[in-house]
Amino acid sequence: MTNLSEATVDVLSGIVGAVPARMCLTAASxxxxxxxDALLSDDFDVVAQRIRKDMGRxxxxxxxxxxxxxxxxxx
Amino acid sequence: MHRRRDRAVSAGATRTKVTVLVAVAGLAAALVLTRGSIxxxxxxxxxSYALVGFPILTTAWCWWCAAExxxxxxxxxxxxxxxxxxxxxxxxxxxxxxxQINTGGVTFPDTLYLVAIATFGAGMWKALDSFKGFxxxxxxxLLSASAAGVVTVVGVVAVWGLFAEMQDALVYxxxxxxxxxxxxxxxxxPALALALTVSQxxxxxxxxxxxxxxAGVALLTCSNVILIVVxxxxxxxxNAGPMEMGWWLGLSLISLGAAxxxxxxxxxxxxxxxxxxx
Numbered sequence: 001m002t003n004l005s006e007a008t009v010d011v012l013s014g015i016v017g018a019v020p021a022r023m024c025l026t027a028a029s030x031x032x033x034x035x036x037d038a039l040l041s042d043d044f045d046v047v048a049q050r051i052r053k054d055m056g057r058x059x060x061x062x063x064x065x066x067x068x069x070x071x072x073x074x075x
Numbered sequence: 076m077h078r079r080r081d082r083a084v085s086a087g088a089t090r091t092k093v094t095v096l097v098a099v100a101g102l103a104a105a106l107v108l109t110r111g112s113i114x115x116x117x118x119x120x121x122x123s124y125a126l127v128g129f130p131i132l133t134t135a136w137c138w139w140c141a142a143e144x145x146x147x148x149x150x151x152x153x154x155x156x157x158x159x160x161x162x163x164x165x166x167x168x169x170x171x172x173x174x175q176i177n178t179g180g181v182t183f184p185d186t187l188y189l190v191a192i193a194t195f196g197a198g199m200w201k202a203l204d205s206f207k208g209f210x211x212x213x214x215x216x217l218l219s220a221s222a223a224g225v226v227t228v229v230g231v232v233a234v235w236g237l238f239a240e241m242q243d244a245l246v247y248x249x250x251x252x253x254x255x256x257x258x259x260x261x262x263x264x265p266a267l268a269l270a271l272t273v274s275q276x277x278x279x280x281x282x283x284x285x286x287x288x289x290a291g292v293a294l295l296t297c298s299n300v301i302l303i304v305v306x307x308x309x310x311x312x313x314n315a316g317p318m319e320m321g322w323w324l325g326l327s328l329i330s331l332g333a334a335x336x337x338x339x340x341x342x343x344x345x346x347x348x349x350x351x352x353x
Binding site: 013015020024055056059062063 | 144145146148149205206207208209210275276277278279280281282339340341
């Protein structure tokens with residue numbers, strides 16, 4: 001079990017690299033109105049929405065949904 | 076369900092393996108030819124068919140990849156790469172089989188090569204556009220444009236005297252300059268911008284197809300630079316030398332990029348997304 005921030009960076013790093021993964025998480029935490037560490041499992045939908053929006057132009061829905069499944073499975 | 080998934084994973088692996096195999100076969104053939112192990116008409120024929128065959132394969136892979144991509148922002152770059160390879164292959168076909176050999180003037184194949192350069196560039200701009208809003212594009216573009224600017228200034232200074240001495244008409248001099256300038260600004264510059272942009276993704280699996288495309292375009296650019304130099308020197312051009320090897324391998328790498336893109340973007344198991352080599 002890891003927290004949402006760690007799980008998101010962990011999964012996205014393998015797909016888009018560590019720096020963009022952290023930037024995506026930062027954007028998601030701003031969307032949620034919280035800091036990285038304060039993100040909870042309940043904020044998953046906000047993070048998922050941000051990932052879909054940011055990566056939707058260069059990653060297929062298959063890739064994005066697999067990534068979201070992986071994040072969910074780590075929580 | 077699992078059997079269907081396994082079959083799809085296996086198909087994905089086959090795509091990439093077949094592309095690697097074709098690239099290795101092309102490289103091996105090129106090495107045999109350039110070492111002079113095969114000479115004469117056979118070498119010329121192998122070279123001629125390869126110069127037409129590799130672009131056709133690249134077009135097929137790129138358009139297949141385009142057809143597999145789910146959104147327009149992911150599709151058009153591969154359509155452009157396919158058009159570019161087709162224009163290049165058609166130019167080669169006209170030169171190799173219909174005898175339209177480049178004599179220093181501007182022929183129809185030359186026009187097709189310019190179209191190929193422009194459409195390769197358009198493909199890379201479309202690829203860059205797909206990363207807009209996620210990766211930093213401004214710095215890579217500024218760096219690559221600066222590099223192209225410096226090379227242009229150095230090039231102009233280097234050939235200015237040569238151009239001034241030429242007795243040909245101004246229009247011919249302009250046409251002579253179009254190819255290297257087009258190569259630099261339409262192909263090399265966006266390729267560098269794409270590499271710098273994709274480098275922000277580090278070891279991320281989605282960067283891999285673009286590294287293959289960048290390596291391919293870099294090889295094509297090197298081969299074109301060799302072509303410009305040997306044309307300027309008036310050297311006899313063979314159809315199975317290092318220049319052709321660069322074209323074969325460059326096109327193969329772009330095909331490999333297309334195959335990898337299909338495999339990565341259509342994961343049938345999480346293995347591909349996690350970067351597990353298949």
